[in-house]
Amino acid sequence: xxxxxxxxxxxxxxxxxxxxxxxxxxxxxxxxxxxxxxxxxxxxxxxxxxxxxxxxxxxxxxxxxxxxxxxxxxxxxxxxxxxxxxxxxxxxxxxxxxxxxxxxxxxxxxxxxxxxxxxxxxxxxxxxxxxxxxxxxxxxxxxxxxxxxxxxxxxxxxxxxxxxxxxxxxxxxxxxxxxxxxxxxxxxxxxxxxxxxxxxxxxxxxxxxxxxxxxxxxxxxxxxxxxxxxxxxxxxxxxxxxxxxxxxxxxxxxxxxxxxxxxxxxxxxxxxxxxxxxxxxx
Numbered sequence: 222x223x224x225x226x227x228x229x230x231x232x233x234x235x236x237x238x239x240x241x242x243x244x245x246x247x248x249x250x251x252x253x254x255x256x257x258x259x260x261x262x263x264x265x266x267x268x269x270x271x272x273x274x275x276x277x278x279x280x281x282x283x284x285x286x287x288x289x290x291x292x293x294x295x296x297x298x299x300x301x302x303x304x305x306x307x308x309x310x311x312x313x314x315x316x317x318x319x320x321x322x323x324x325x326x327x328x329x330x331x332x333x334x335x336x337x338x339x340x341x342x343x344x345x346x347x348x349x350x351x352x353x354x355x356x357x358x359x360x361x362x363x364x365x366x367x368x369x370x371x372x373x374x375x376x377x378x379x380x381x382x383x384x385x386x387x388x389x390x391x392x393x394x395x396x397x398x399x400x401x402x403x404x405x406x407x408x409x410x411x412x413x414x415x416x417x418x419x420x421x422x423x424x425x426x427x428x429x430x431x432x433x434x435x436x437x438x439x440x441x442x443x444x445x446x447x448x449x450x451x452x453x454x455x456x457x458x459x460x461x462x463x464x465x466x467x468x469x470x471x472x473x474x475x476x477x478x479x480x481x482x483x484x485x486x487x488x489x490x491x492x493x494x495x496x497x498x499x500x501x502x503x
Contacts (some may be wrong), residue, residue: 230258235269240356244330245396246302246429248272249281253298256285273323273467274405276397276434280502284431287501305429305482306334313392313427313480314338321389324422326381327407328358329394331427333365335480338391340371347372353407355452355465381413391417393471394429395479399437402473402488405418405445408466414475423477431472432482433495435502445469 228236233255236242242251252268259315265286269279281298288294294450317323323346325332336348353359363443364374376384380451385391397405404410404426414424418480434443450463457463473488483494496503 225472229362230255230264232471233258234267234271234284237268241382244328244360244393245275245277245432246306246330248275249277249431250299250302253285253295254280256282256291256295260286260291262421263473266368273444274396276443277429277432280431280435280499281321281328281434281443284501291398295381296386301431302429304430306331308482309427309480310334310338311380312485313425316390316425317344317346319345322387324345324349324381324385324388324391324413324417325362326351326393326409326413327353327426328361328365329392330436331394331480332427334391335427336366336371337369340369347374349376349388351376351381351384351409351413354378355448358407363496379458381409382383382416385413385416388420388422391422391424391426392397392427393428396468397443398426398428398433398479398488398491399443399470400434400492401437402492404471404473404476404479404488405468406471407444411439411469411471411475414471418475424475425478425480425485426471426476430483430491430495430499433492433499433502434465438503 235249235450237248264410285294285298317339347482350362351359363375380418392404393410395404417424446467448465448467450465453463453465476488478485479491
């Protein structure tokens with residue numbers, strides 16, 4: 222994601238808040254770059270407040286601010302994201318074989334990276350994706366896959382069961398991972414994971430390990446972001462309440478493994494590896 226050179230701090234914040242910048246890694250990248258413009262306590266507090274369910278953003282800021290040289294810290298954080306993205310694609314592509322149908326929900330740059338890598342390896346497969354209401358992030362996934370010339374079929378969210386009955390593999394992203402190994406991802410992710418398990422379709426979460434939430438070690442429960450009702454229905458009738466939760470928790474028993482720069486690891490073991498590799502988080 223290229224950040225406009227002439228964009229000021231408040232513009233970056235506004236774009237993150239309004240979902241013009243989407244995806245946990247892209248949000249974290251933007252926040253890190255915003256630190257070049259402002260990194261006073263008030264600025265850091267504002268960046269952290271923009272999206273509730275984004276430990277990757279918080280971890281990236283923590284990493285940068287812990288370095289003696291701000292510019293070097295920013296450079297190293299951005300290099301981490303590039304490295305992690307490359308390794309996730311490398312490891313994840315090994316799970317894809319020619320002839321497969323892969324199901325995915327919402328939009329994840331990590332998932333798209335895996336599919337791109339598998340395509341580059343000459344594997345022939347197709348992808349089923351959901352529209353992902355109410356903001357239709359699935360259209361981003363479908364558009365990117367079409368540009369890569371990967372066969373893709375979009376299903377309405379309520380048609381996911383039909384898609385999963387024909388799928389061989391389910392790949393989703395992650396916005397947060399707790400110390401219990403719970404994956405927090407786009408609303409619908411646990412429901413679809415349960416359906417996948419019913420049909421013996423293995424489910425993998427594809428993610429940068431910086432999405433682990435170190436605060437969860439101390440009993441903190443990751444806040445599930447609630448979006449504005451107007452995203453679902455601009456003018457609902459009087460008396461109609463709108464629930465617009467952006468994310469939900471996926472139980473680790475439903476996840477075959479987490480694909481990150483640390484390898485392909487079961488949720489419980491993933492937490493141990495994060496603590497070993499990224500001790501600065503704690």
